[in-house]
Structures are given as structure tokens and as C-alpha cells.
Amino acid sequence: xxxxxxxxxxxxxxxxxxxxxxxxxxxxxxxxxxxxxxxxxxxxxxxxxxxxxxxxxxxxxxxxxxxxxxxxxxxxxxxxxxxxxxxxxxxxxxxxxxxxxxxxxxxxxxxxxxxxxxxxxxxxxxxxxxxxxxxxxxxxxxxxxxxxxxxxxxxxxxxxxxxxxxxxxxxxxxxxxxxxxxxxxxxxxxxxxxxxxxxxxxxxxxxxxxxxxxxxxxxxxxxxxxxxxxxxxxxxxxxxxxxxxxxxxxxxxxxxxxxxxxxxxxxx
Numbered sequence: 009x010x011x012x013x014x015x016x017x018x019x020x021x022x023x024x025x026x027x028x029x030x031x032x033x034x035x036x037x038x039x040x041x042x043x044x045x046x047x048x049x050x051x052x053x054x055x056x057x058x059x060x061x062x063x064x065x066x067x068x069x070x071x072x073x074x075x076x077x078x079x080x081x082x083x084x085x086x087x088x089x090x091x092x093x094x095x096x097x098x099x100x101x102x103x104x105x106x107x108x109x110x111x112x113x114x115x116x117x118x119x120x121x122x123x124x125x126x127x128x129x130x131x132x133x134x135x136x137x138x139x140x141x142x143x144x145x146x147x148x149x150x151x152x153x154x155x156x157x158x159x160x161x162x163x164x165x166x167x168x169x170x171x172x173x174x175x176x177x178x179x180x181x182x183x184x185x186x187x188x189x190x191x192x193x194x195x196x197x198x199x200x201x202x203x204x205x206x207x208x209x210x211x212x213x214x215x216x217x218x219x220x221x222x223x224x225x226x227x228x229x230x231x232x233x234x235x236x237x238x239x240x241x242x243x244x245x246x247x248x249x250x251x252x253x254x255x256x257x258x259x260x261x262x263x264x265x266x267x268x269x270x271x272x273x274x275x276x
């Protein structure tokens with residue numbers, strides 16, 4: 009359990025997957041000791057509760073089919089996978105932990121993990137993650153053995169695309185081979201005004217783990233961290249924008265390993 013000293017006191021369990029430096033975020037409503045936190049929070053260990061499948065796998069069957077029933081039973085009920093030419097078979101358990109996502113064989117094929125967006129299917133989508141609710145989100149991923157001709161992206165968006173100009177409001181991380189000297193970029197958009205910057209850390213490497221984290225404070229300022237290093241700070245985001253967390257890879261048979269995600273917000 010992480011501990012942070014603040015004016016002589018200690019806050020335990022401040023975050024889930026990494027340590028957040030003090031002074032970067034308003035701490036209103038965070039945990040003040042052991043027991044129930046004062047925030048609504050969700051954690052997902054990738055693979056827990058089954059493999060994410062295509063949305064249609066959980067669709068109601070008009071007539072009983074044993075194979076379809078088994079597929080429905082073992083599919084994850086919190087998250088689904090999607091993307092151009094994506095199939096359920098392209099999500100597998102990683103022998104070293106988590107899940108392995110592989111895109112199909114086209115240059116623009118994507119493997120995307122998203123909360124189940126069907127009504128009342130998952131609290132990851134049923135609960136709002138608004139810019140006005142001090143949202144904190146993080147994921148833990150690993151790049152594949154080849155990252156040439158690859159795009160990896162993850163964060164808080166309105167739609168499931170890595171194209172920066174699509175969403176009017178967003179905060180996310182993006183790597184694209186051949187762009188920005190092979191380094192991570194940070195991107196945030198405020199009412200269609202896009203800010204894209206070099207994250208300022210070493211170039212993305214093959215088979216390397218990355219802990220990506222976004223915090224939004226009481227003033228709607230987003231801060232972006234890679235492996236616990238602060239790499240970007242936004243100006244005030246648009247008020248009352250509800251985001252969706254996504255993690256994805258694009259390219260010809262490109263791979264990322266996903267170990268987990270966590271998200272939280274103030275309650276009420």
C-alpha cells in the first residue's frame with residue numbers, strides 16, 4: 009500500500025497502480041485511512057471474469073445454441089473488444105499475466121478494449137466519468153515485440169479512435185511509429201482545440217511495460233503520467249464532459265499486453 013506524507017500526516021492507499029507525487033492534485037475526498045474510500049472506484053485485473061469478446065457474443069440468442077451459450081458464459085461482462093476486423097479469438101490469456109490483444113492483418117486494423125456500452129451491462133459505462141468529478145484513470149500495458157508501423161493509444165475519450173481531431177474533448181496517450189521520434193505523445197482537446205505534445209521521455213521500446221495515468225482535479229486540470237513521471241498538464245477542461253476509457257493498438261497483426269485498469273471519481 010502506498011503512503012504519502014502531507015504536512016506530517018499520512019494518507020494510505022492513495023492510488024492503485026502507482027505513486028502520485030504530492031502537490032500535483034487536489035486531494036479532496038481521497039481515502040483518509042483504511043476502510044471504505046470516499047470515492048467511487050473500479051478496478052479491473054485483465055482476464056479476471058473472462059476474456060473480453062465482441063459485443064454480439066453477449067447478445068440474446070433467439071434459439072438455444074450450445075457453442076454460443078458457452079461463448080456467452082465465458083465472456084467478460086465488464087469489457088468488450090472491437091475494432092476493424094477484430095475477432096474474439098484475437099484476445100488470449102497471456103501466460104505471463106493479463107491479456108494479449110492482437111490486431112488483424114490490415115494496416116488499419118485495430119484491437120480495442122472498451123467498457124461494455126450496452127445499457128446496464130457494466131458500471132464502467134453506466135457510471136459517468138466527468139470532467140467535473142475529479143476522475144482518476146490508469147492502465148498498465150506492455151508493448152509488443154514489434155512496434156514498427158504501429159499505433160498504441162489509451163486514455164479518456166468520447167469515441168474509439170486514435171485520430172486526434174475526431175473528439176472535441178479528450179485526454180489520452182498516443183504512440184505512432186515514425187512520429188515524434190518514436191516517443192509517446194500526450195493529447196488533450198478542449199472544445200475542439202487540440203494540444204499535442206512530446207511526453208518528453210525516452211522513445212517507446214519493444215516488449216516494455218508502461219503505466220499510464222490521468223488525473224483531473226477540482227479545477228478540471230488534467231495531469232498525465234507515464235511510469236509515475238508527470239509528462240503533461242492541461243488547462244481547464246470543458247465542464248461536465250463524460251469520458252469513456254479505451255486501450256488499443258493498430259497495425260498489421262500488432263500486439264499489446266494489458267494487465268489492468270482502474271478508475272475513480274468523487275461520489276454524488
